[in-house]
Amino acid sequence: xxxVTQIPAALSVPEGENLVLNCSxxxxxxxxxxxxxxxxGKGLTSLLLIQSSQREQTSGRLNASLDKSxxxxxxxxxxxxxxxxxxxxxxxxxxxxxxxxIFGTGTRLKVLA
Amino acid sequence: xxxxxxxxxxxVLKTGQSMTLQCAQDMNHNSMYWYRQDPGMGLRLIYYSASxxxxxxxxxxxxxxxxxxxxREFSLRLESAAPSQTSVYFCASRDGEQYFGPGxxxxxx
Numbered sequence: 001x002x003x004v005t006q007i008p009a010a011l012s013v014p015e016g017e018n019l020v021l022n023c024s025x026x027x028x029x030x031x032x033x034x035x036x037x038x039x040x041g042k043g044l045t046s047l048l049l050i051q052s053s054q055r056e057q058t059s060g061r062l063n064a065s066l067d068k069s070x071x072x073x074x075x076x077x078x079x080x081x082x083x084x085x086x087x088x089x090x091x092x093x094x095x096x097x098x099x100x101x102i103f104g105t106g107t108r109l110k111v112l113a
Numbered sequence: 114x115x116x117x118x119x120x121x122x123x124x125v126l127k128t129g130q131s132m133t134l135q136c137a138q139d140m141n142h143n144s145m146y147w148y149r150q151d152p153g154m155g156l157r158l159i160y161y162s163a164s165x166x167x168x169x170x171x172x173x174x175x176x177x178x179x180x181x182x183x184x185r186e187f188s189l190r191l192e193s194a195a196p197s198q199t200s201v202y203f204c205a206s207r208d209g210e211q212y213f214g215p216g217x218x219x220x221x222x
Contacts, residue, residue, distance in 0.1 A: 004155075034210060043117075043203055043213040044156075089155070091211070099144050099163045100171060101211065105155040 002027045002094050006104035013080055014112050021075040021107050023090035028068045031093040035064050035075050037086040038106070044089065047075070080111045115139050117214035119204050125220045126194040134189040134217050136204030144207040145187040147171075147179060149200040150216075156203065162187055194221045 003026045013019050023033070032051045036044040048057045048064040050073065056065040063076040077084055089106040093099075120135045138145065147159040148171075158171030160179040168179050176198060178190045187206075191198060199221045204214045 032209075036213075043215045044205075044211075046210045046212060049210045091156075099161055099169075099207075100158055101146075103148075103156040105153065 002030075002092060002102045004090060004092050004102050004104040006088075006090060006107050008107060009105070010108040010110075012110045012112060015080060015082060017080050017111075019077050019080055019109075021077070021088050021109070023073040023075070023104055025071045025073075025092050025102075027094065028071050029095055030068060031095050031098075033064075033066055033073050033093070034091045034101070035062075035073075036089045036091065038089060039086050047088075080109075082111050082113045085109055085111050117204055117206055117212050119202075119214040119217050121217060122215065123218050125222065126191075127222055128195060130194050131190065131192050132194065133191075134202055134204075134219075135186070136188065136214060137186045138204075138206040138212070139185065140206060140208070140212065141184065142206035142208050142212075143184070145181065146205040146207070146211070147177075147187070147189045148203045148205065149173065149198075150203060151200050159189065159202075194219075196221045 005024045034049045035047040050066045061078040066073045087106040087108045091101040091103045117138045143164045146161045148156040150156045162168045162181040165184045180188045202217045205211045
């Protein structure tokens, strides 16, 4: 059974710091992995989608990498800003034969001004 | 472009009451999903619909039913609400990426 873990559960950093958020999964047979941010009381906003054949994806200050063999994805945020404060979640689609996604419980990020 | 919309935003039910949560998307996506989000448990899949006319159970389907009314709309029904169904409910649709609605906060007393 696929399990998705995000550690740490919470993180506080000063503004301007580069940071890495982690997402680990137990079954390497994944189809793709998606990163989201969630602001308090809001829905999820898609940040990046990485297909299983890709090693990384970039959007602005965000870079997501995928290493299937180690069961790990990282989300790199460059030059963090207070507006980046949110909960970041990853979700794994297990294989091409299923439409189901398994979510991690998220990392709550606070960027201090 | 509204994306994914959900109604209502908030709802309070008494144990045993029924209600339907509505979801609609205007992106012409085939796949739609219902999740619930509880503190410390992350998002868990209740039901999904790979395409119009099909629905399948997710991780936590007990106590819920769904209807894929047409390509745009996917509703979630609680026939007899229980306090354990107090949660935030999210609808999503997907092409490659998943797109989420704003959620419905449901309290069952």
